[in-house]
Amino acid sequence: xxxxxxxxxxxxxxxxxxxxxxxxxxxxxxxxxxxxxxxxxxxxxxxxxxxxxxxxxxxxxxxxxxxxxxxxxxxxxxxxxxxxxxxxxxxxxxxxxxxxxxxxxxxxxxxxxxxxxxxxxxxxxxxxxxxxxxxxxxxxxxxxxxxxxxxxxxxxxxxxxxxxxxx
Amino acid sequence: xxxxxxxxxxxxxxxxxxxxxxxxxxxxxxxxxxxxxxxxxxxxxxxxxxxxxxxxxxxxxxxxxxxxxxxxxxxxxxxxxxxxxxxxxxxxxxxxxxxxxxxxxxxxxxxxxxxxxxxxxxxxxxxxxxxxxxxxxxxxxxxxxxx
Numbered sequence: 001x002x003x004x005x006x007x008x009x010x011x012x013x014x015x016x017x018x019x020x021x022x023x024x025x026x027x028x029x030x031x032x033x034x035x036x037x038x039x040x041x042x043x044x045x046x047x048x049x050x051x052x053x054x055x056x057x058x059x060x061x062x063x064x065x066x067x068x069x070x071x072x073x074x075x076x077x078x079x080x081x082x083x084x085x086x087x088x089x090x091x092x093x094x095x096x097x098x099x100x101x102x103x104x105x106x107x108x109x110x111x112x113x114x115x116x117x118x119x120x121x122x123x124x125x126x127x128x129x130x131x132x133x134x135x136x137x138x139x140x141x142x143x144x145x146x147x148x149x150x151x152x153x154x155x156x157x158x159x160x161x162x163x164x165x166x167x
Numbered sequence: 168x169x170x171x172x173x174x175x176x177x178x179x180x181x182x183x184x185x186x187x188x189x190x191x192x193x194x195x196x197x198x199x200x201x202x203x204x205x206x207x208x209x210x211x212x213x214x215x216x217x218x219x220x221x222x223x224x225x226x227x228x229x230x231x232x233x234x235x236x237x238x239x240x241x242x243x244x245x246x247x248x249x250x251x252x253x254x255x256x257x258x259x260x261x262x263x264x265x266x267x268x269x270x271x272x273x274x275x276x277x278x279x280x281x282x283x284x285x286x287x288x289x290x291x292x293x294x295x296x297x298x299x300x301x302x303x304x305x306x307x308x309x310x311x312x313x314x
Binding site for chain 1: 178181184186221222223224225226291295306310
């Protein structure tokens with residue numbers, strides 16, 4: 001038996017400290033969790049979508065590469081297939097968005113027989129150079145957007161879209 | 168463009184450029200024999216028009232499918248639709264359908280009749296390439312009308 005007798009005052013003091021500590025922890029823990037949350041977020045693979053186009057088959061002539069991803073639109077999940085025009089410049093891959101900067105139609109490489117080295121929009125005859133530069137005098141007001149693109153295990157992978165950095 | 172609120176703002180400000188309406192005409196046949204093919208035709212028609220919209224987003228306004236019963240009087244429906252379409256200033260109106268009865272309705276201009284292809288058993292990639300083949304048949308008709 002211990003000889004240290006705990007007085008009533010001490011007992012109440014210990015008890016209040018303990019309970020108060022739990023309450024304080026209960027309030028602080030969520031705050032700390034919220035504060036450090038951005039650090040704990042996991043990045044899933046850089047959001048690159050792997051296509052079935054072999055990277056070594058890409059030449060200086062743009063080819064259409066399709067890629068599919070899941071898109072959630074409110075409660076409706078659908079598989080969306082988008083495409084990109086991919087070509088090689090030096091040892092670098094370049095992927096351009098096919099969405100016309102005028103009103104959003106899909107542009108085609110060499111779509112107009114009179115301009116076989118340009119992108120052509122069939123809606124209002126907009127034209128772009130190979131690097132996406134819009135041609136003055138046609139309706140589009142800006143260059144085609146560019147996709148981040150990389151090679152993964154010999155195949156082309158397409159990433160996020162960003163404004164054109166080539167022009 | 169789709170017939171949704173967000174696209175309408177853009178449509179109203181770009182009316183000069185968006186001069187073509189596309190109206191899918193869809194027959195509902197709910198009899199036991201026709202149910203499945205009617206649903207398949209609906210899937211086909213909506214996939215095709217969605218692809219078409221993606222290609223020509225800046226020039227066409229794609230309406231939701233006009234669905235009607237098998238016994239509907241096509242002539243009356245076409246008259247009512249034409250009157251409604253005239254209220255908007257479209258230069259070109261295309262109707263797309265898989266329903267063969269429209270071929271005998273001569274009052275309606277620019278009806279594109281396509282035989283439905285059942286796509287339900289195709290895998291995704293194959294379906295995509297089949298639908299793109301179908302789209303390639305339709306595109307020249309639009310380009311011809313526009314030129």
